[in-house]
Amino acid sequence: MIDAKYAKDYRVKIGFTNQNGAKEFFAAKDIIPTVDYNYIDLLNQRLFEIVKKINSIVPFEVRLDNLDSFRADNIIEIYEKLKEFNIIHRLNNLGRRPEEVYFSWMRGLVVSSFFLRSLSEVFDVEMADIEFIGDDELRNADTFKKTPKADLEISLVNNEKIRIEVQSGFQGINDIKQHKVLEAKRIKREQNISSLVIHFDLFNGQVAFVKLDTVDDDSVNWITRQQMEGQTVFNIDQNFFVWKLTDTPPKYIELDL
Numbered sequence: 001m002i003d004a005k006y007a008k009d010y011r012v013k014i015g016f017t018n019q020n021g022a023k024e025f026f027a028a029k030d031i032i033p034t035v036d037y038n039y040i041d042l043l044n045q046r047l048f049e050i051v052k053k054i055n056s057i058v059p060f061e062v063r064l065d066n067l068d069s070f071r072a073d074n075i076i077e078i079y080e081k082l083k084e085f086n087i088i089h090r091l092n093n094l095g096r097r098p099e100e101v102y103f104s105w106m107r108g109l110v111v112s113s114f115f116l117r118s119l120s121e122v123f124d125v126e127m128a129d130i131e132f133i134g135d136d137e138l139r140n141a142d143t144f145k146k147t148p149k150a151d152l153e154i155s156l157v158n159n160e161k162i163r164i165e166v167q168s169g170f171q172g173i174n175d176i177k178q179h180k181v182l183e184a185k186r187i188k189r190e191q192n193i194s195s196l197v198i199h200f201d202l203f204n205g206q207v208a209f210v211k212l213d214t215v216d217d218d219s220v221n222w223i224t225r226q227q228m229e230g231q232t233v234f235n236i237d238q239n240f241f242v243w244k245l246t247d248t249p250p251k252y253i254e255l256d257l
Helices: 004-013 019-027 037-057 067-084 098-114 116-122 178-191
Strands: 130-132 152-155 161-169 175-177 194-201 206-211 222-225 231-235 241-244
Touching: 037 067, 037 098, 067 098, 098 116, 098 161, 116 130, 161 178, 175 178, 178 194, 178 231
Parallel strands: 161 194
Antiparallel strands: 130 152, 152 161, 175 231, 194 206, 206 241, 222 231
């Protein structure tokens, strides 16, 4: 008789005491692919090339003075930490290669770090007063993840706090994920702190400012993006883009938000 007991006995005979072990064996999930570190070296070089290109076109007052120092602190050091704590090989997203996931995450981080000087100009604060509050953890692969929590928090001159989510786009597609808006509205409701997305569209050389907690639930800009596994996203209308990267950054107090 072929029943559940037979199936269990069969798996025991071929060396598996539980179903998950058998599933992982047959799917080869227990074999960890080797990370191509030569490929990552090339990706790190591309990250630096992106920084150099952006730095060459932004206004002098927000341009980086020492590109080599920026690379050492914001690319090489972080890469070495991820490698040291065995995180790179565990990066995955719907079957993508860990090197590609690494590059995607690092690209966003590098862009955010590059524009810190610009943000200090926008909000008229010192760079040291821009507080990092994001949840990414470089030491522990189990907690290395993106959450809806904003990246930055800034105290304005009137003691008002505002949370900043820095995004970057590289293909001309500019969206905000729905859970970011929901989290912003929760923070506004529970803590009375507003949240702002600053979206750097590097494909078109423009920057948008979107106040998340005021996004209308019924806005026509809510769409389903098939390229993002069918997620619901807020498509950033062109009217939100008010800063040309080749121009001096606008002042937050002058923006109609």
